Amino acid sequence: MDQVLYDYTRQDAEGQSCTAHAWAKVPAPLNKPQREALKQRAAELLRAHNAVLVAHFYVDGDLQDLALATGGCVSDSLEMARFGRDHQASTLVVAGVRFMGESAKILSPEKRVLMPDLDATCSLDLGCPADDFAAFCDAHPDRTVVVYANTSAAVKARADWMVTSSCALDIVSELKARGEKILWAPDRHLGRYIQEQTGADMLMWNGACIVHDEFKGLELELLREKHPGALILVHPESPQSVVAQADVVGSTSALIKAVVEGKAQEYIVATDNGILHRMRQLAPGKTLIEAPTAGNSATCKSCAHCPWMAMNGLQGLVDCLAHGAGEILVDEATRVKALTCITRMLDFTAARRAQAAGLVPGIGAA
Ligand code: SF4
Numbered sequence: 001m002d003q004v005l006y007d008y009t010r011q012d013a014e015g016q017s018c019t020a021h022a023w024a025k026v027p028a029p030l031n032k033p034q035r036e037a038l039k040q041r042a043a044e045l046l047r048a049h050n051a052v053l054v055a056h057f058y059v060d061g062d063l064q065d066l067a068l069a070t071g072g073c074v075s076d077s078l079e080m081a082r083f084g085r086d087h088q089a090s091t092l093v094v095a096g097v098r099f100m101g102e103s104a105k106i107l108s109p110e111k112r113v114l115m116p117d118l119d120a121t122c123s124l125d126l127g128c129p130a131d132d133f134a135a136f137c138d139a140h141p142d143r144t145v146v147v148y149a150n151t152s153a154a155v156k157a158r159a160d161w162m163v164t165s166s167c168a169l170d171i172v173s174e175l176k177a178r179g180e181k182i183l184w185a186p187d188r189h190l191g192r193y194i195q196e197q198t199g200a201d202m203l204m205w206n207g208a209c210i211v212h213d214e215f216k217g218l219e220l221e222l223l224r225e226k227h228p229g230a231l232i233l234v235h236p237e238s239p240q241s242v243v244a245q246a247d248v249v250g251s252t253s254a255l256i257k258a259v260v261e262g263k264a265q266e267y268i269v270a271t272d273n274g275i276l277h278r279m280r281q282l283a284p285g286k287t288l289i290e291a292p293t294a295g296n297s298a299t300c301k302s303c304a305h306c307p308w309m310a311m312n313g314l315q316g317l318v319d320c321l322a323h324g325a326g327e328i329l330v331d332e333a334t335r336v337k338a339l340t341c342i343t344r345m346l347d348f349t350a351a352r353r354a355q356a357a358g359l360v361p362g363i364g365a366a
Pocket of ligand 1: 058097119122123124150209210211212272306307308309
């Protein structure tokens, strides 16, 4: 296949596809009184607008705390989608990146969906333009199209299934058991990991997350030597050389669970460092070490933090609620098509949960 590559740090890159643009829009640090005043104002606005805050584990810790304190949620993208769909609020404020806001709108068209900054995007989404992707699908009509959540509504509209890192293994295993061949997009590392684990026939798009792609296997080996008792926790968007050293490979929720339930004292964490906020809260006595991103082969700003996630701030939250700015809109034809693949995933995961709990959906205990 043709490779679709984007150089986000290029000097001539423009607009939201450039990480320099994102870093320039990251809010300046605030002092404690400023943060508390904004949190109080945001809580008032959430109440006044019958709104709920749905935040991802990678965003600023104040936003995570505010979401929990006001009856919202902090979670991975699968749970964010579920929570937003099922909540009775008339406005969802999504603190995360654009595809998360779009998924919320696709699932809840009757709700207003706001985001603190609509320019907050994702390299996986940017690296999978809908027209190119449609041509790729057209060239392989015999394959079931499975896309990661980190894609635009237009790409989801072309897909048979959406998956997140929480459920990708189960869904691809099921498709393989049915004898289906898969067209996978856009993350090449996650796709490779799923392929290795399931043995499924998967044709891959060549996308990557600019944060996880920067973790370095060699430097991780050196770090492990200094911390021989540490458990290695890795998100599967990371390169193979990093995943190969993992004690636990999983979604953000799975990695947090591993820290909370793990017997080790030290954990080396290979995912966006925004997750450390929640890990520290839930496992306060444990030592968390960021996996290395720097090294001889580092290609760009290596800091294990997503510039687009970092664009979410308290002031942006207050502004979007106060002025109705940052509203996510998805045209109805695209929304209806994209809904199919998301609903399939949610139904699948609900059925799996029910099975695990010994229940049959709609019937009760079985
Ligand atoms: S951390 Fe990576 S996958 Fe997540 S939003 Fe940022 S660029 Fe996308």
